[in-house]
Amino acid sequence: MSRYFFSKLIALIAGIILLLIAYNHNANSLYVISGNAYGTTWSVSSPQYIADNHKEAIKDIINDIDYVASNYKSKSEISKINLNFKQSQFVSNDLFEILKIAKSVEDISDGYYNIMLGKISSSLGFAPDFGKKSLQKKLSTYELDEKNSSLIRYSENWFDLSSIAKGYAVQKIHEYLTLSNLNNHLIDIGGELIISGSKNGKPWNIGIQNPLSNIDSSTTTINNENNDFLAIATSGEYRNFKLDKDGNKITHTINPLTLSSIDNDILSVTVINDYSATYSDAYATAFNAMGKSKAIEVANKNNIATMIIYKKANNDIDIVFSDKWYDLFI
Numbered sequence: 001m002s003r004y005f006f007s008k009l010i011a012l013i014a015g016i017i018l019l020l021i022a023y024n025h026n027a028n029s030l031y032v033i034s035g036n037a038y039g040t041t042w043s044v045s046s047p048q049y050i051a052d053n054h055k056e057a058i059k060d061i062i063n064d065i066d067y068v069a070s071n072y073k074s075k076s077e078i079s080k081i082n083l084n085f086k087q088s089q090f091v092s093n094d095l096f097e098i099l100k101i102a103k104s105v106e107d108i109s110d111g112y113y114n115i116m117l118g119k120i121s122s123s124l125g126f127a128p129d130f131g132k133k134s135l136q137k138k139l140s141t142y143e144l145d146e147k148n149s150s151l152i153r154y155s156e157n158w159f160d161l162s163s164i165a166k167g168y169a170v171q172k173i174h175e176y177l178t179l180s181n182l183n184n185h186l187i188d189i190g191g192e193l194i195i196s197g198s199k200n201g202k203p204w205n206i207g208i209q210n211p212l213s214n215i216d217s218s219t220t221t222i223n224n225e226n227n228d229f230l231a232i233a234t235s236g237e238y239r240n241f242k243l244d245k246d247g248n249k250i251t252h253t254i255n256p257l258t259l260s261s262i263d264n265d266i267l268s269v270t271v272i273n274d275y276s277a278t279y280s281d282a283y284a285t286a287f288n289a290m291g292k293s294k295a296i297e298v299a300n301k302n303n304i305a306t307m308i309i310y311k312k313a314n315n316d317i318d319i320v321f322s323d324k325w326y327d328l329f330i
Contacts (some may be wrong), residue, residue: 167281
């Protein structure tokens, strides 16, 4: 074998190896965009290329929902409604849809989900009061006039959309990506997720955090091998809480029946929905508020996939699942 032929052979083999490395890299790579919003982080991952125009459109969706639903912005639509009481008023299409879904979950949850607890959230330090009195003495609800796209309410209680706005934004981003033929993606806003399509031909895998661990460790893993679309939401008090002067835990989830922070054995609730991240977000909060036994009862009655991690009497943790949960993964 001549030296010339040998060098050509080596070059050919090296070229093939580099092509294989490049192919393997591209087959496993993801395009990721991310940022900060709603007091947390967001990201969109996809094996498909996310062009600059899509990046800007996604950012616009996030910002638009923030100016509809944020309790921290005095100029947001919901803050203006909270601070300027009117019994009847027109609302934007986005806010109307959020309120409509929230009302549906309120009804299904026997009132354990109520988004008109904003004054309590504010008084506990989980939202600003903008210099207004934030004393809430009673529970109230609202009605919607679909014909006129208007909101009707009968008290000056404030709305708090923190339990549903992130899920709604995730859903809006998913709908945009789908319309743009970017069907394979993972969307995450502060732990509210949608997994759609595949990750380079394989299912997306999501780990559910162990609520007793100080490091990122999962108690179970979810994938969409049997479902093209899954919306996943988790609600829990293991990170978002405060301590009062006596060392008692004050949680951001309020029990509408007692108008105080929840006090039960639930550590976290995960809800999976096969069509809407908005519903999964709201249901997770509702089940967290109502306690383990009633949550599983309501989940089974309404065919909602639910996993509850709870603390046992000996401080060990255990997990209970609704019937629908098994249907998704068998």
